[in-house]
Amino acid sequence: xxxxxxxxxxxxxxxxxxxxxxxxxxxxxxxxxxxxxxxxxxxxxxxxxxxxxxxxxxxxxxxxxxxxxxxxxxxxxxxxxxxxxxxxxxxxxxxxxxxxxxxxxxxxxxxxxxxxxxxxxxxxxxxxxxxxxxxxxxxxxxxxxxxxxxxxxxxxxxxxxxxxxxxxxxxxxxxxxxxxxxxxxxxxxxxxxxxxxxxxxxxxxxxxxxxxxxxxxxxxxxxxxxxxxxxxxxx
Amino acid sequence: xxxxxxxxxxxxxxxxxxxxxxxxxxxxxxxxxxxxxxxxxxxxxxxxxxxxxxxxxxxxxxxxxxxxxxxxxxxxxxxxxxxxxxxxxxxxxxxxxxxxxxxxxxxxxxxxxxxxxxxxxxxxxxxxxxxxxxxxxxxxxxxxxxxxxxxxxxxxxxxxxxxxxxxxxxxxxxxxxxxxxxxxxxxxxxxxxxxxxxxxxxxxxxxxxxxxxxxxxxxxxxxxxxxxxxxxxxx
Amino acid sequence: xxxxxxxxxxxxxxxxxxxxxxxxxxxxxxxxxxxxxxxxxxxxxxxxxxxxxxxxxxxxxxxxxxxxxxxxxxxxxxxxxxxxxxxxxxxxxxxxxxxxxxxxxxxxxxxxxxxxxxxxxxxxxxxxxxxxxxxxxxxxxxxxxxxxxxxxxxxxxxxxxxxxxxxxxxxxxxxxxxxxxxxxxxxxxxxxxxxxxxxxxxxxxxxxxxxxxxxxxxxxxxxxxxxxxxxxxxx
Amino acid sequence: xxxxxxxxxxxxxxxxxxxxxxxxxxxxxxxxxxxxxxxxxxxxxxxxxxxxxxxxxxxxxxxxxxxxxxxxxxxxxxxxxxxxxxxxxxxxxxxxxxxxxxxxxxxxxxxxxxxxxxxxxxxxxxxxxxxxxxxxxxxxxxxxxxxxxxxxxxxxxxxxxxxxxxxxxxxxxxxxxxxxxxxxxxxxxxxxxxxxxxxxxxxxxxxxxxxxxxxxxxxxxxxxxxxxxxxxxxx
Numbered sequence: 001x002x003x004x005x006x007x008x009x010x011x012x013x014x015x016x017x018x019x020x021x022x023x024x025x026x027x028x029x030x031x032x033x034x035x036x037x038x039x040x041x042x043x044x045x046x047x048x049x050x051x052x053x054x055x056x057x058x059x060x061x062x063x064x065x066x067x068x069x070x071x072x073x074x075x076x077x078x079x080x081x082x083x084x085x086x087x088x089x090x091x092x093x094x095x096x097x098x099x100x101x102x103x104x105x106x107x108x109x110x111x112x113x114x115x116x117x118x119x120x121x122x123x124x125x126x127x128x129x130x131x132x133x134x135x136x137x138x139x140x141x142x143x144x145x146x147x148x149x150x151x152x153x154x155x156x157x158x159x160x161x162x163x164x165x166x167x168x169x170x171x172x173x174x175x176x177x178x179x180x181x182x183x184x185x186x187x188x189x190x191x192x193x194x195x196x197x198x199x200x201x202x203x204x205x206x207x208x209x210x211x212x213x214x215x216x217x218x219x220x221x222x223x224x225x226x227x228x229x230x231x232x233x234x235x
Numbered sequence: 236x237x238x239x240x241x242x243x244x245x246x247x248x249x250x251x252x253x254x255x256x257x258x259x260x261x262x263x264x265x266x267x268x269x270x271x272x273x274x275x276x277x278x279x280x281x282x283x284x285x286x287x288x289x290x291x292x293x294x295x296x297x298x299x300x301x302x303x304x305x306x307x308x309x310x311x312x313x314x315x316x317x318x319x320x321x322x323x324x325x326x327x328x329x330x331x332x333x334x335x336x337x338x339x340x341x342x343x344x345x346x347x348x349x350x351x352x353x354x355x356x357x358x359x360x361x362x363x364x365x366x367x368x369x370x371x372x373x374x375x376x377x378x379x380x381x382x383x384x385x386x387x388x389x390x391x392x393x394x395x396x397x398x399x400x401x402x403x404x405x406x407x408x409x410x411x412x413x414x415x416x417x418x419x420x421x422x423x424x425x426x427x428x429x430x431x432x433x434x435x436x437x438x439x440x441x442x443x444x445x446x447x448x449x450x451x452x453x454x455x456x457x458x459x460x461x462x463x464x465x466x467x468x469x470x
Numbered sequence: 471x472x473x474x475x476x477x478x479x480x481x482x483x484x485x486x487x488x489x490x491x492x493x494x495x496x497x498x499x500x501x502x503x504x505x506x507x508x509x510x511x512x513x514x515x516x517x518x519x520x521x522x523x524x525x526x527x528x529x530x531x532x533x534x535x536x537x538x539x540x541x542x543x544x545x546x547x548x549x550x551x552x553x554x555x556x557x558x559x560x561x562x563x564x565x566x567x568x569x570x571x572x573x574x575x576x577x578x579x580x581x582x583x584x585x586x587x588x589x590x591x592x593x594x595x596x597x598x599x600x601x602x603x604x605x606x607x608x609x610x611x612x613x614x615x616x617x618x619x620x621x622x623x624x625x626x627x628x629x630x631x632x633x634x635x636x637x638x639x640x641x642x643x644x645x646x647x648x649x650x651x652x653x654x655x656x657x658x659x660x661x662x663x664x665x666x667x668x669x670x671x672x673x674x675x676x677x678x679x680x681x682x683x684x685x686x687x688x689x690x691x692x693x694x695x696x697x698x699x700x701x702x703x704x705x
Numbered sequence: 706x707x708x709x710x711x712x713x714x715x716x717x718x719x720x721x722x723x724x725x726x727x728x729x730x731x732x733x734x735x736x737x738x739x740x741x742x743x744x745x746x747x748x749x750x751x752x753x754x755x756x757x758x759x760x761x762x763x764x765x766x767x768x769x770x771x772x773x774x775x776x777x778x779x780x781x782x783x784x785x786x787x788x789x790x791x792x793x794x795x796x797x798x799x800x801x802x803x804x805x806x807x808x809x810x811x812x813x814x815x816x817x818x819x820x821x822x823x824x825x826x827x828x829x830x831x832x833x834x835x836x837x838x839x840x841x842x843x844x845x846x847x848x849x850x851x852x853x854x855x856x857x858x859x860x861x862x863x864x865x866x867x868x869x870x871x872x873x874x875x876x877x878x879x880x881x882x883x884x885x886x887x888x889x890x891x892x893x894x895x896x897x898x899x900x901x902x903x904x905x906x907x908x909x910x911x912x913x914x915x916x917x918x919x920x921x922x923x924x925x926x927x928x929x930x931x932x933x934x935x936x937x938x939x940x
Contacts, residue, residue, distance in 0.1 A: 006449075006450055006451075009450060010450065013373070017370055017373075020366070020400050021396045021399075021400045022400075023400075024399065024400030024401065024402075025396070025399035025400045028276075028399045028400070028402070029273060029399065032271075032272040032273035032276060033271070033273040034270075034271050034272070034273065035739075036271070036273070036737075036738070036739050036741070036744070037737040037739070038734060038737035038738040038739065038741070038744045038745065038748060039271070039273045039274060039277070039744060040273065041733075041737060041748070042277065042744070042747065042748060042751075043273060043276070043277060043280075043399050044399075045748075045751070046277075046280070046281075046395060046396075046399070046751075047395070047396040047398075047399035047400055048396070049755065050284065050391075050392035050393070050395040050396040051392070051393070051396035051400070053388065053389065053392040054374050054389045054390075054392040054393035054396065055374075057374070057377070057378050057382060057385045057388070057389040058373055058374045058377030058378055058389060059377060060382075061377065061380075061382065061451070062377070062450060062451055103362075103366065104400065106359065106362055107359055107362055107363045107366060107400075107401055107402045107403075108359065108402050109357075109359045109402070122814075124811065124812055124813065124814045127808075127811055127812055128812045131725070131808060131812060135722055138718070138722075138763055139759050139760075139762070139763045142762070142763030142764060142766065142767070143762050143763055145766070147762060147765075147766065147854075149382075150762045150857075152385075153388075153758065153762070153858075154758065154759045154762040154763060155759075156392070156755075157755035157756070157758040157759040157762075157861070158755070158756070158759035160751060160752070160755040161726050161730070161751075161752040161753070161755040161756035161759065163752075164726075164729065164730035164733045164734065164748050164749075164751070164752040165725050165726045165727075165728075165729030165730045165733070165752055165756070165809065165812075166729065166812055167729075167733070167812045167813050167814070168812075214711075215711055215714060215715065215767060216711075216766070216767055241684075241685055241686075244685060245685065248608070252605055252608075255601070255635050256631050256634075256635045257635075258635075259634065259635030259636065259637075260631065260634035260635045263511075263634045263635070263637070264508060264634065267506075267507040267508035267511060268506070268508040269505075269506050269507070269508065271506070271508070274506070274508045274509060274512070275508065277512065278508060278511070278512060278515075278634050279634075281512070281515070281516075281630060281631075281634070282630070282631040282633075282634040282635055283631070285519065285626075285627035285628070285630040285631040286627070286628070286631035286635070288623065288624065288627040289609050289624045289625075289627040289628035289631065290609075292609070292612065292613050292617060292620045292623070292624040292627075293608055293609045293612030293613055293624060294612060295617075296612065296615070296617065296686070297612070297685060297686055338597075338601060339635065341594065341597055342594055342597055342598045342601060342635075342636055342637045342638075343594065343637050344592075344594045344637070384617075387620075388623075391627070476919070476920055476921075479920060480920065483843070487840055487843075490836070490870050491866045491869075491870045492870075493870075494869065494870030494871065494872075495866070495869035495870045498746075498869045498870065498872070499743060499869065502741075502742040502743035502746060503741070503743040504740075504741050504742070504743065506741070506743070509741070509743045509744060509747070510743065512747065513743060513746070513747060513750075513869050514869075516747070516750070516751075516865060516866075516869070517865070517866040517868075517869040517870055518866070520754065520861075520862035520863070520865040520866040521862070521863070521866035521870070523858065523859065523862040524844050524859045524860075524862040524863035524866065525844075527844070527847065527848050527852060527855045527858070527859040527862075528843055528844045528847030528848055528859060529847060530852075531847070531850075531852065531921070532847070532920060532921055573832075573836060574870065576829065576832055577829055577832055577833045577836060577870075577871055577872045577873075578829065578872050579827075579829045579872070619852075622855075623858075626862070
């Protein structure tokens with residue numbers, strides 16, 4: 001029943017809503033906060049963290065609720081998803097993210113897309129994204145192997161925290177990063193800064209994956225595969 | 236034991252408290268926020284999201300905790316509730332919402348009712364309500380079929396996020412929309428803008444329902460019916 | 471093993487920490503908020519709601535985590551606790567509340583006790599307390615009969631919301647009301663306003679109890695008694 | 706499979722991320738809050754509380770997710786962990802904390818370490834730390850003996866509240882206290898104030914441990930030991 005087309009559709013919808021939450025709440029927060037950036041970011045944080053909980057609970061049983069190419073690649077490395085399914089997932093995530101930016105803009109009466117001029121460059125930003133993705137993937141592996149029903153809450157809480165403890169506000173997601181470079185609003189990122197972000201995210205996610213292979217090897221290979229299917233797939 | 240009168244009473248009480256939370260916290264937030272609308276909306280958001288979690292946990296086992304004609308109609312489309320029970324549910328929701336507005340006003344020393352002058356018109360607002368209700372119904376179908384105990388948290392988190400990522404602050408509920416047009420306060424809506432909101436909400440909820448019929452058809456028709464009873468009815 | 475002395479000690483400790491959370495976070499919030507009352511109340515709200523979740527999870531298995539004479543009386547009406555144990559519970563709650571005020575004051579370098587001058591009078595305030603306690607007791611009965619593990623989260627979320635949707639910031643607790651009249655700080659209440667608050671709280675809690683006897687009579691009398699013991703006592 | 710080296714690595718990583726969350730969100734909060742300390746502390750609070758939920762869910766199954774020498778010592782007193790393993794745990798926690806400070810600083814383009822000049826002295830501060838650690842350990846013992854899956858949420862909620870109801874913002878953790886004295890930022894503590902904090906934290910944690918030995922002796926000694934292993938070790 002969980003055909004690839006359904007799983008891909010779930011990844012598209014989930015990533016679309018995730019990006020809508022990030023971009024839309026950034027616009028709303030900045031418009032209402034009267035210049036206090038901390039209040040705008042607080043609204044952005046709460047909306048994103050809460051959206052993640054709701055969306056992972058909603059789409060987790062269908063597709064595993066990756067919404068994130070770095071998670072999909074890490075899952076493939078651990079044989080949780082077949083490599084041949086990765087392109088479909090990543091394409092759906094990127095397309096969903098772009099759709100999310102466009103719909104968010106239309107809800108706030110902005111043009112469909114606009115190139116961001118928000119500079120996010122330098123080694124501290126890249127380090128932040130490495131740390132953010134390393135932590136995200138650690139949370140996913142730590143929870144999904146032994147407490148899978150906690151994944152939605154753990155991921156939502158982690159991103160809520162990481163918005164504030166990383167200097168980059170923790171994008172931690174290549175598809176979302178791509179989608180945000182087409183939004184010249186609060187949560188945007190300059191196109192020139194996208195590639196270093198994505199590379200740092202992939203490096204962080206893969207490093208955490210290899211570390212947790214040693215740290216939490218509780219299941220034999222075959223069970224890991226089944227378990228991932230069940231963890232990320234059925235929650 | 237769960238007679239229709241009890242279920243209708245639960246819908247009345249739950250929607251009354253939900254509207255009290257929305258309208259009351261809007262009044263309190265605006266009074267205390269010293270002109271910073273983001274802070275007022277943050278208080279409004281937290282109160283509404285938290286109230287939803289508490290109220291769905293409380294009344295879910297009795298009536299399914301719809302509190303929302305769009306949810307009741309969607310549930311009827313999927314045969315989770317009999318069509319002959321829909322009018323009673325919808326009437327209780329609308330009456331409960333109106334009671335909630337009145338009691339909230341009295342707690343804050345305002346007249347029982349006042350027509351709102353808060354303009355919420357235009358295609359961007361209507362699009363926002365379509366998106367908000369589409370997302371809400373997606374969350375409900377996604378969670379209730381496979382992880383029913385998560386519904387209260389998923390819905391509370393979703394609305395918390397949607398307050399910020401839609402331009403309309405996500406009414407997503409015809410009964411609540413009606414109740415809010417009788418409150419000339421922070422969370423009000425001009426009566427003239429009510430109908431487009433309600434139509435967009437119904438369209439969004441029904442679209443999501445049809446989509447999830449394809450996306451998550453995990454249960455045969457008969458089980459779906461039973462499951463809905465158990466999901467929305469007993470949680 | 472769960473002797474009365476242990477249960478009474480748990481009620482003392484839990485109510486002490488609850489009042490510390492209310493009074494202490496009120497002081498801290500007001501000191502730091504730079505005159506913006508909404509921000510102070512937001513801090514007060516988050517601290518109180520979060521403390522309730524933690525404290526009910528902690529002491530629920532020992533004493534049922536009432537922390538509230540209105541809840542204890544309502545539980546006795548429904549035979550969840552023996553009437554002969556009520557005085558001990560209520561005394562422990564009141565003593566714990568007073569201890570909480572004193573310790574909170576000492577942590578913030580204030581005198582042990584001070585009479586509040588914070589006026590909270592008038593019918594709108596009394597109505598607010600009736601509504602607040604009615605809702606609190608509804609949440610407890612609604613959750614504890616069928617989803618007891620949800621009680622800590624439901625109560626924490628409910629109070630988080632009720633801080634903002636009632637004009638009185640939802641004391642909803644006679645022992646806490648008493649303790650707060652001895653604190654001339656943000657969360658205080660003038661001694662002259664205590665009695666109407668307590669009467670409204672008791673009326674609200676008892677009304678909800680009688681209503682839920684009809685609304686949610688899912689268990690026969692004997693089971694109700696056992697269930698209450700297990701619900702409020704063992705979670 | 707849960708060798709000491711894996712458990713020690715989990716304590717290192719978890720404490721590192723916990724301190725990153727505390728220090729990093731303090732820096733970000735202060736930078737963005739425009740001088741309103743309450744807003745900065747609100748961001749700091751939300752990030753820390755959310756990080757705790759995520760990190761305890763993640764590392765709990767591996768090491769028990771102490772992240773805190775006072776918790777490790779208390780657990781050893783109750784024979785939840787062998788005394789011979791305590792030094793390794795405490796060393797990993799302290800080293801992880803120091804790593805967390807350094808990485809947080811680098812993410813925000815600050816020098817690796819800087820001695821804090823933030824004065825936190827006096828008996829009210831010491832009392833605050835005693836209360837904070839007493840409460841934290843009460844929450845852990847109260848939940849872990851009978852509702853172990855609730856520990857991550859209970860601890861996250863408790864610290865969220867304690868940030869505001871204690872005058873010291875509730876360090877409650879010797880390893881974190883040590884790490885914070887090397888950060889001359891929002892969340893720092895002057896080195897001269899570290900020792901009284903740590904002594905008060907240990908006293909509070911041990912007092913709560915002895916109290917709960919009487920208050921919640923639900924399990925015979927041998928089972929307690931096993932249960933702790935399962936509670937703090939496998940969650």
